[in-house]
Structures are given as structure tokens and as C-alpha cells.
Amino acid sequence: MADIRAIIFDKDGTLFDFEATWGSWARSLLLDLASGDTARAEALGEAIGFDFGRGRFEDSSLVIAGTPGEIAEALLPHVPGASPLTLVARMNALAAVAPQAEAVPLAPLLGALRERGLRLGLATNDAEGPARAHLEGAGVLEMFDFVAGFDSGHGAKPAPGQLLAFAEAMDLRPAQVAMVGDSRHDLHAARAAGMAAVAVLSGPAGATELQPFADVVLPDIGHLPDWLRARHSAAQSAETAA
Incomplete structure (x- = not known):
């Protein structure tokens, strides 16, 4: 059992409450595309x-785990005259100013993880x-190395790819990194990268959906310090027994 030396987080549904953030974004986007026509929105x-x-x-x-490009492709047939590039640009502009609701108070949690020496x-x-x-708006951008x-x-x-790029940038083996996310996309990425897969229930998916793909399922990221301590203690006990 490798000691965890870095954590890579998903954003929406993990660091930030999904429905509170993206429900508002979706309503704004759809009304914008529909020129204020509620029925069309x-x-x-x-x-x-x-x-x-x-x-x-x-x-x-698609919004739960898809990319802006995938969302744009789904909308494109319903927005005459638009192009994928213009739709993505409009989505990104609205996303940048979407109100972010933190899943837990981020600054103290991330600060505590940094104090443990985690990247x-x-x-x-x-x-x-x-x-x-979004990270800058929450006052935590400087806490992220990647x-x-x-x-x-x-x-x-x-x-x-994103996960492996992080491990390489931190000069760590994938097994020394935990991926924390709220969707099967996150957990599949963790497995493919050879990282610990940590699921949180602060997004749309429930425990039954995530459990088969996760090493552990936590209520939210606020429980990470306890999980890390328990994992470290188990590793020490295993070394002593050996």
C-alpha cells in the first residue's frame, strides 16, 4: 500500500456543489441561447x-461529466446558425462567472492537506x-500545484491523461496519488492511471453507482484527512507485521 503524497481533485460535485453551481449556469445558458423564450429554453x-x-x-x-465540446454538439442541432466554437465560447464565458458553492469550506481543508506535505x-x-x-474566486488557486x-x-x-500529467509534474509514481471525484468518469480515470480511487457523494451520483469503482466512498472531501490517517496507520501496521 503506497503512501499517498498527492491528491488530484475533480472540480464540480467534488470541490463545489454540483446542483447549486451548474443549475444556475444551465438556466442562464439556455435562456441566453433561447433569447429569453422560456418554452424554447x-x-x-x-x-x-x-x-x-x-x-x-x-x-x-451530459453536463455531469461531459466536456463543453460534447455539450455544444448536443445543443448544436437546436441552435440555428451557431457553431461548436461559438457555443463553447458562450458556455465558458458563463461558466467563468457562475456562482460557486463550496462543498465544504475549501481554504481550511486544502491548507491542512498542504501542511501534511501533500501536493x-x-x-x-x-x-x-x-x-x-473558480479556484481563484474561492481563494484557493495558489494552493494547487497543477x-x-x-x-x-x-x-x-x-x-x-490529466492524472498522469499531474503525477509526472510532481515527480511521483501514480500509486502515490489519490484521485478524488464524484462520478464514474473520475473513478475510471483513477483506475486507468493506477491511482487510488476516492469517491465522494457531494455530486449527483449515489454510493450504489460509485462503490464498484472506488477504493473508498466518502460523504464529501471534508472526510479526506481521516481517511488519509487511517490509510497511513494501516500501512504502518502492515509493515510492522511483515
Whole structure:
């Protein structure tokens, strides 16, 4: 059992509450694309798995784990005259200013993890620019050693490119890194990279969906310090017994 020396986080549903953040973003985006026509916004919402009236995402919504490019492709047939590039640009502009609700108070938690000597990274299927804006808005950007979005040159989850790039940048073996996320995309990426897979329940997916792919399922990232201590103690006990 390798000692964890770094953690790479997913963003939405992990660091930030998913529904509180992206429900507001989706309503703004759809109304913008529909030129304020609520009925048309509702129809556009169906294309991306968002119930406009209830302000909630379907479990299968592209927005939960997809990239802006994938979301744009789903919307494109319903937005005459638009192009994938213009749609992604509009989505990213709205994402950068979307209100972020922290899943737990981030500054004290991340500060405590840094004090333990852990390196911290972010791997998101959002674009890198909005991701950095969100971290900066929460006052925690400087705590991250690495930030990657789908457009940073490492691919997107569930492929492991972002995670492996983080490990390489930190000069660590993948087994020394934990990936923390709220979706199967995150956990599949962790497995493909050879990292510990930590699931949290602060996103749309439940424990039953995530458990088969995770080493551990936590209520939220606030439970990471206790998990790390327990893992370290178990490793020490195993070494003593050997």
C-alpha cells in the first residue's frame, strides 16, 4: 500500500456543489441561447438532460461529466446558425462567472492537506480558464500545484491523461496519488492511471453507482484527512507485521 503524497481533485460535485453551481449556469445558458423564450429554453434543456422547470439535471445528463465540446454538439442541432466554437465560447464565458458553492469550506481543508506535505492538483472536464477562475474566486488557486481542463492538452476523463500529467509534474509514481471525484468518469480515470480511487457523494451520483469503482466512498472531501490517517496507520501496521 503506497503512501499517498498527492491528491488530484475533480472540480464540480467534488470541490463545489454540483446542483447549486451548474443549475444556475444551465438556466442562464439556455435562456441566453433561447433569447429569453422560456418554452424554447425548456426544449433546449431536454437536449442536455436538464429539467428547466425544476432546475435539476437528469442522472444521464451530459453536463455531469461531459466536456463543453460534447455539450455544444448536443445543443448544436437546436441552435440555428451557431457553431461548436461559438457555443463553447458562450458556455465558458458563463461558466467563468457562475456562482460557486463550496462543498465544504475549501481554504481550511486544502491548507491542512498542504501542511501534511501533500501536493494538490485539479483535473476537470470543464475548460481550464473557468476552472482557474473558480479556484481563484474561492481563494484557493495558489494552493494547487497543477490545474488541467479538457483543453489543457492532456485529454479529458475518463482517459487518464490529466492524472498522469499531474503525477509526472510532481515527480511521483501514480500509486502515490489519490484521485478524488464524484462520478464514474473520475473513478475510471483513477483506475486507468493506477491511482487510488476516492469517491465522494457531494455530486449527483449515489454510493450504489460509485462503490464498484472506488477504493473508498466518502460523504464529501471534508472526510479526506481521516481517511488519509487511517490509510497511513494501516500501512504502518502492515509493515510492522511483515
